[in-house]
Amino acid sequence: METWKQSKAVFWTLATxxxxxxxxxxxxxxxxxWGLSFAEKTSIVDTEITGTLSNYIRALGTPVYLxxxxxxxxxxxxxxLMCLIIAFPIAFVVAFAPDKWKPIxxxxxxxxxxxxxxxxxYALISVFRTRxxxxxGLEWLWDGxxxxxxxxxxxxxxxxxxxxxxMLYNNFAVIAGLVYVYMPFMVLxxxxxxxxxxxxxxxxxxxxxxxxxxxxxxxVFPLTMPGIVSGIILVFIPCLGxxxxxxxxxxxxxxxxxxxxxxxxxxxxxxxxxxxxSFLLMYATFGALALRSLFAGRKSGMEV
Amino acid sequence: MSEIAGxxxxxxxxxxxxxxxxxxxxxxxxxxxxxxxxxxxxxAATFLLLYAPIFTLIIFSFNDSRRNIVWRGFTFKYxxxxxxxxxxxxxxxxxxxxxxxxxxIATILGAMVALLLWRYRFPGKPAYEGFMxxxxxxxxxCMGVAMLAFFSRIGWPSGMPWPLNLSAITIAHIAFTxxxxxxxxxxxxxxxxxxxxxxxxxxxxxxxxxFMNVIVPFMRPGLIAGALLAFTLxxxxxVITFFTAGPETVTFPVKVYxxxxxxxxxxVNAASTALIVITVLATIVxxxxxxxxxxxxx
Numbered sequence: 001m002e003t004w005k006q007s008k009a010v011f012w013t014l015a016t017x018x019x020x021x022x023x024x025x026x027x028x029x030x031x032x033x034w035g036l037s038f039a040e041k042t043s044i045v046d047t048e049i050t051g052t053l054s055n056y057i058r059a060l061g062t063p064v065y066l067x068x069x070x071x072x073x074x075x076x077x078x079x080x081l082m083c084l085i086i087a088f089p090i091a092f093v094v095a096f097a098p099d100k101w102k103p104i105x106x107x108x109x110x111x112x113x114x115x116x117x118x119x120x121x122y123a124l125i126s127v128f129r130t131r132x133x134x135x136x137g138l139e140w141l142w143d144g145x146x147x148x149x150x151x152x153x154x155x156x157x158x159x160x161x162x163x164x165x166x167m168l169y170n171n172f173a174v175i176a177g178l179v180y181v182y183m184p185f186m187v188l189x190x191x192x193x194x195x196x197x198x199x200x201x202x203x204x205x206x207x208x209x210x211x212x213x214x215x216x217x218x219x220v221f222p223l224t225m226p227g228i229v230s231g232i233i234l235v236f237i238p239c240l241g242x243x244x245x246x247x248x249x250x251x252x253x254x255x256x257x258x259x260x261x262x263x264x265x266x267x268x269x270x271x272x273x274x275x276x277x278s279f280l281l282m283y284a285t286f287g288a289l290a291l292r293s294l295f296a297g298r299k300s301g302m303e304v
Numbered sequence: 305m306s307e308i309a310g311x312x313x314x315x316x317x318x319x320x321x322x323x324x325x326x327x328x329x330x331x332x333x334x335x336x337x338x339x340x341x342x343x344x345x346x347x348a349a350t351f352l353l354l355y356a357p358i359f360t361l362i363i364f365s366f367n368d369s370r371r372n373i374v375w376r377g378f379t380f381k382y383x384x385x386x387x388x389x390x391x392x393x394x395x396x397x398x399x400x401x402x403x404x405x406x407x408x409i410a411t412i413l414g415a416m417v418a419l420l421l422w423r424y425r426f427p428g429k430p431a432y433e434g435f436m437x438x439x440x441x442x443x444x445x446c447m448g449v450a451m452l453a454f455f456s457r458i459g460w461p462s463g464m465p466w467p468l469n470l471s472a473i474t475i476a477h478i479a480f481t482x483x484x485x486x487x488x489x490x491x492x493x494x495x496x497x498x499x500x501x502x503x504x505x506x507x508x509x510x511x512x513x514x515f516m517n518v519i520v521p522f523m524r525p526g527l528i529a530g531a532l533l534a535f536t537l538x539x540x541x542x543v544i545t546f547f548t549a550g551p552e553t554v555t556f557p558v559k560v561y562x563x564x565x566x567x568x569x570x571x572v573n574a575a576s577t578a579l580i581v582i583t584v585l586a587t588i589v590x591x592x593x594x595x596x597x598x599x600x601x602x
Contacts (some may be wrong), residue, residue: 004426010511014420018413018482026439026481074568086350093347096337112354113589116540118557118575121566123357133360198557199335206334241443243543248564258445265449280447285442
């Protein structure tokens, strides 16, 4: 690697286009939103940046919005936890699979991630809706049970008519959707750390008489902590900012911050308030990233 | 549920046959987690739940019924319908145009950033790397509303003739895809033997000749993988496009969104299947190029 002073012309040619693009079309838009979050509406179309904190106060002080923020946090936390519980065994199996199988299994984990988020959510709708596959299967079982009961002489339709389960437009649907959509984000960092794990630690632990469970909690779990933290952040942040999943699967019953932001920028036309909510989301993201770098820094310091 | 439970039952005896006591090897080693029966079942069930909704979506795009749930025979008519749906077709053309433009520019920008980070040491490099990763890590909705505010504040003209009306969306797409390209290309460059570059320069090649004849040929698989990544990311993006797009420009995911909100129809299934096929093919090709071949990277 050379220092930039050795060939300044090449350095600047390479550095300028990307940096400028990001500065103009990424940093400037975010700066505008940041400014807007301290603005007030002066008329239907005009806003004026007055340095007011009223938008943040409204977001964090109004019970309605506080409730939505709190709900977004616990829905995201629950979805992240479920992702972790499901992804850990998968990552483990993939990491310990024979070399021949590894790429295939990894591909199987990654592939759904490449399928459009909207399409995957739509696929879930047709599974969960009142006339969807889950209810259809349940109805089939229900009718089967009914006719068996009728056959053994308990009279017709003992169980009564089938009542379809309402699985869409509630918190359950949103959590299931988030787990479904963001699971690959959890598997990959877990896989990466388990793969790099020195297998002889596990062997040593097992040889010295620890059970598989003990080995997992005392050896695997602490050693894969960086991967777990990365996975949690990679899933939690997009969950917290998700808009499509709660919109399509949650309806009006499971509104999250993302939906409120969308409403402020579209229907409600209150951009300053929407901007303040977006920046609360950004602060949360930065906080999470800072936590991770703090964690990663301490870890690498230990290993050296 | 019938679908899921049915296939699950079919899958588990297979798992048992290999992992069970009459398998190829009698004992399962302590670290052979992939051969443990319960773990196998768990992985199989998870993959099933992951893929069953997608496969049913694809299968039912061929179903000859509007109710969309009972199989009534094979048909292509919903593909025909989706193809002849002018709004859908226009949205698809728009999406492809945006994706192609984004791919070209994002690949160039991304490759330049990758070369910069690969080749040079400069003050503030870790901060610069963090800055480049920012579009990847911040929530999509924040970037979406930021783009909306940005283009309305600078008064980006709306209602322009066809390819130009896609400019705002394309600009936004380039901004969030090129950092991904940079990561992929940089990973490829990590396997490059710097002595080749030195040898080329020692033998009298100029900076540009070295770049074109030594670096670019090595970088090519990374460039292709990065380009395909940018293509799929752009084609798939909904949230950022949803905010950036004006009322008169519709892309494919935005169109599907409005159709899904309205009702669940086989036509949406057909259109979705077409998009799935395109992205999955692009991804598989990209993966092929991304796997480092050991013969070259000495």
